[in-house]
Amino acid sequence: MSQSGIKVAESTEKCEGLQDELMAFDASKTGVKGLVDAGIDNIPKIFIRPADEVAEELNYGHSNLQVPFIDLNGIEEDDQRRKIISEVKNASKDWGFFQIVNHGIPQTVLDSMLDGVCRFHEQDAEEKKKFYSREPLKKMKYYSNIDPFRKRAIWRDTFTISMMTSCDIEPDELPMVCRNSAFEYINEVTNLGKTLFEVLSEALGLKREYLEVMECGKGRTFTCHYYPACPQPELTLGTNKHTDPSFLTILLQDQIGGLQVLRDNQWIDVPPRPGSFVINIGDNLQMVSNDEFKSAWHRVLTNKVGPRISVACFLAGVMNPAKVYGPIKVLTSEENPPIYKDFTVNEHLAKFYSKPIGRVANTNALPMMWIWGSHAFPFTKQRELDLWRESTWNMDLLTDSIDPRIQEWTRDNKTICLYGGDDINWIRRFTTTVRGIATTLHVPLEMIYVGKRNSKDRVRRCHEIIDTEKLSHIFPLKDFYDYIWFFWVRLGSMWNSKLQHGMTVETDKIMQEIMAMLTYDGSEQGWAVFSRGLYEMTKGKDDILITVFDNFNQWGHRVDHPDKFVPELDKEISGVHPEHHCNRLILPGHGNIPERVVCSECGRTMDKFVMYRCCTD
Numbered sequence: 001m002s003q004s005g006i007k008v009a010e011s012t013e014k015c016e017g018l019q020d021e022l023m024a025f026d027a028s029k030t031g032v033k034g035l036v037d038a039g040i041d042n043i044p045k046i047f048i049r050p051a052d053e054v055a056e057e058l059n060y061g062h063s064n065l066q067v068p069f070i071d072l073n074g075i076e077e078d079d080q081r082r083k084i085i086s087e088v089k090n091a092s093k094d095w096g097f098f099q100i101v102n103h104g105i106p107q108t109v110l111d112s113m114l115d116g117v118c119r120f121h122e123q124d125a126e127e128k129k130k131f132y133s134r135e136p137l138k139k140m141k142y143y144s145n146i147d148p149f150r151k152r153a154i155w156r157d158t159f160t161i162s163m164m165t166s167c168d169i170e171p172d173e174l175p176m177v178c179r180n181s182a183f184e185y186i187n188e189v190t191n192l193g194k195t196l197f198e199v200l201s202e203a204l205g206l207k208r209e210y211l212e213v214m215e216c217g218k219g220r221t222f223t224c225h226y227y228p229a230c231p232q233p234e235l236t237l238g239t240n241k242h243t244d245p246s247f248l249t250i251l252l253q254d255q256i257g258g259l260q261v262l263r264d265n266q267w268i269d270v271p272p273r274p275g276s277f278v279i280n281i282g283d284n285l286q287m288v289s290n291d292e293f294k295s296a297w298h299r300v301l302t303n304k305v306g307p308r309i310s311v312a313c314f315l316a317g318v319m320n321p322a323k324v325y326g327p328i329k330v331l332t333s334e335e336n337p338p339i340y341k342d343f344t345v346n347e348h349l350a351k352f353y354s355k356p357i358g359r360v361a362n363t364n365a366l367p368m369m370w371i372w373g374s375h376a377f378p379f380t381k382q383r384e385l386d387l388w389r390e391s392t393w394n395m396d397l398l399t400d401s402i403d404p405r406i407q408e409w410t411r412d413n414k415t416i417c418l419y420g421g422d423d424i425n426w427i428r429r430f431t432t433t434v435r436g437i438a439t440t441l442h443v444p445l446e447m448i449y450v451g452k453r454n455s456k457d458r459v460r461r462c463h464e465i466i467d468t469e470k471l472s473h474i475f476p477l478k479d480f481y482d483y484i485w486f487f488w489v490r491l492g493s494m495w496n497s498k499l500q501h502g503m504t505v506e507t508d509k510i511m512q513e514i515m516a517m518l519t520y521d522g523s524e525q526g527w528a529v530f531s532r533g534l535y536e537m538t539k540g541k542d543d544i545l546i547t548v549f550d551n552f553n554q555w556g557h558r559v560d561h562p563d564k565f566v567p568e569l570d571k572e573i574s575g576v577h578p579e580h581h582c583n584r585l586i587l588p589g590h591g592n593i594p595e596r597v598v599c600s601e602c603g604r605t606m607d608k609f610v611m612y613r614c615c616t617d
């Protein structure tokens with residue numbers, strides 16, 4: 001593993017000409033299952049692995065060694081627990097992989113989960129297509145794993161239940177075909193995760209609750225794979241070898257087989273064993289344990305028989321609000337200094353998705369996905385530059401698919417107001433005034449609150465009040481913080497992406513706008529952005545907006561058509577010159593920090609300070 005904690009699998013084959021085919025396959029939304037149902041005998045080119053990758057795979061040997069098999073029976077009895085802890089410790093150090101039985105989850109729960117996943121993938125294609133998506137905020141999505149960051153399609157379809165940023169899921173959020181089985185499975189495996197983290201903590205010589213207190217078990221994703229039988233498995237081989245970007249992975253596999261772990265350059269089968277789970281240490285646990293535990297390479301071979309079904313539960317740690325993890329202090333010493341830098345779950349995921357499987361690696365693959373969604377394909381530096389060239393600063397770029405209502409309002413050419421801050425008195429005054437003016441001027445206005453980063457409790461209270469007093473639209477109350485997080489993470493990604501391409505606030509208009517948004521968020525004040533459809537935009541802060549709207553009588557008469565509202569407002573806002581302003585741009589300390597930044601409003605070089613903060617409110 002490199003210092004950044006990323007393991008890299010390289011291949012040199014180029015794959016020009018496949019992109020269109022990959023895109024068409026993705027657009028069909030029927031996945032590999034769709035191809036098999038259509039009765040193909042020869043697998044499409046997009047699945048055929050290049051010669052050098054095949055050669056590389058053939059370089060490894062195969063061994064009949066046995067993956068450690070650990071019986072958890074009696075885990076609460078002292079003697080037995082000591083034995084289990086010692087077995088888990090050895091397996092985690094030497095292998096990073098082990099299988100467990102007698103974990104306490106009834107066989108019926110495991111069987112129903114596998115059945116439910118099978119039903120999901122084998123349901124009517126039209127029904128399944130409704131879930132086809134890669135949107136980060138979607139809790140439930142299905143996609144065929146043309147892993148969008150790589151260049152070859154993988155012979156499998158996947159359905160994920162994501163609790164990366166929020167903790168809970170309600171049964172009615174799960175698809176009908178597997179609702180009860182999935183809900184029960186999620187709860188059982190979550191508890192098993194707690195038990196395993198306790199054992200792993202003790203295996204590291206730490207207090208039983210250590211890893212749980214570090215919240216390693218948060219940020220869960222249940223990834224439900226379906227590997228159809230393949231007519232030519234020798235041409236596609238299987239999934240790329242990889243390590244998991246999690247703390248821990250709890251995997252349930254059916255009886256087909258195909259999973260292998262790499263040890264001393266030899267592939268070793270991880271055989272299906274009824275009633276067992278496969279447990280593997282992820283990259284994050286390797287890093288916080290300072291290499292005491294290993295995150296092992298593994299892969300799944302494609303098979304002539306199938307379908308093979310597996311469910312991987314990734315326990316990835318806290319993503320929102322970003323939590324910084326690093327080698328656990330008591331596990332390091334002068335003789336054993338920290339091998340890894342501090343990291344956030346997001347940063348590590350971004351690195352994971354930018355591993356160069358093809359020749360061209362782009363460390364920005366995940367941020368690109370966040371900014372442009374699937375348009376970012378094939379995630380190269382060149383594509384990133386082209387996308388920036390094509391982008392203009394408008395509501396679409398600012399909000400993308402965060403909330404479908406915003407897209408609808410944009411299409412309907414409505415005037416949209418996005419506003420933020422966490423001062424409820426300002427919010428009350430601002431929303432009431434602006435709505436009153438819009439009514440007077442017959443401007444079709446939709447206002448939506450986008451809150452403030454790092455102010456979860458105050459923003460929650462604002463949300464509740466805005467909702468009760470019907471001041472404006474809000475993001476869905478239950479998951480509001482996920483939406484707010486994503487809104488700001490996207491803006492942060494845009495900033496970093498521009499910075500990496502050498503663009504600066506002085507020369508780049510979009511960067512000025514992004515910076516203005518980030519400085520609004522860094523201030524204690526309220527702010528708002530107005531746009532008419534995809535056309536004009538204007539924005540302003542707290543006191544400037546209040547001044548402009550208080551003076552409405554002096555300029556309102558010029559708005560003789562709803563389309564003139566935003567341009568006239570813009571003129572007014574630009575005419576107000578506050579006597580004093582001080583902008584603050586707050587960037588995360590572990591990201592890309594530019595040497596020099598100029599204020600997007602006055603052009604002066606900004607002073608740089610270092611801030612440490614212990615909490616998010």
Ligand SMILES: O=C(O)CCC(=O)C(=O)O
Nearest residue numbers: 223225253259300310312
């Ligand atoms: O399907 C499997 O057995 C393993 C899948 C896997 O490695 C993964 O999803 O990361």
Ligand SMILES: [Fe+2]
Nearest residue numbers: 242243244298
């Ligand atoms: Fe994996």
